[in-house]
Amino acid sequence: MTPHKWRTFGLWTLAILYAVAGYFHLTTPDPFISITPQWVPFPTTVIFWTGLAEIAGAAGLIQPFSAALRRAAGIGLALYAICVFPANIHHFIMDMHRADHGFGLGYHIPRMLLQPVLVWLALWVSGVTDWPFRRR
Template sequence: MRWLLGGGYIAVGILHFLFPEALIAITPNWVPAKPLVITLTGIAEAAGGVALLQPWSAALRRAGGIGLAIYAVCVFPANINHMLIDIGSAHPRLGWGYHIPRMLLQPVLIWLALWVSNDHKFDAA
């Protein structure tokens, strides 16, 4: 599961650089410097994914998981905005069948980032 999540975040991070206009379009209007934010969030996703996948440091994997969990909380307003834009349009492209599961999966992504980044060992103390 760690490999799937890490690889997914790396792929989505790269998409920030390939299709920034699509992400800028769903970013709430109150976010300043949208192109810069999209670039930084792409870097954050890719870096978090790399941190999850690297085999040398459990501490770095844990930091990556915590960072990705925080990231998922921070981008939730953009996910909501995306839903409102799409559902509010005359011809929704994705519809409720995409957006409702996406909203419900956000807490799962947060939990999963934390879970896969833990080494699952129990301390004696």
């Protein structure tokens, strides 16, 4: 498969994943609120707005009219993935302190390692970067 086809596949996959995550942030916020660090003010409101941000980012990725809007959506989703990383760390720590270790290392370690991949993927599928591929 060519890099262009991979990019298109990644764009749709990422858009669907963020749209689904946004839907669940809006319709079932309690699991997300429970992993929000205590220092985050108004966690219910923050989870609501993160759900809307995920859906807006997904829509921005797949809209066919503006490459600039697609790039803005990619940058927004990359920044979003960076901003939610503290919640992922908090969730990891909370689970490891549970007697049964919650989801366990098999869930949390890949999640931690994939966070930078999500940042890159949002930038790559939106056309912000071509790294590590070159356009020919």
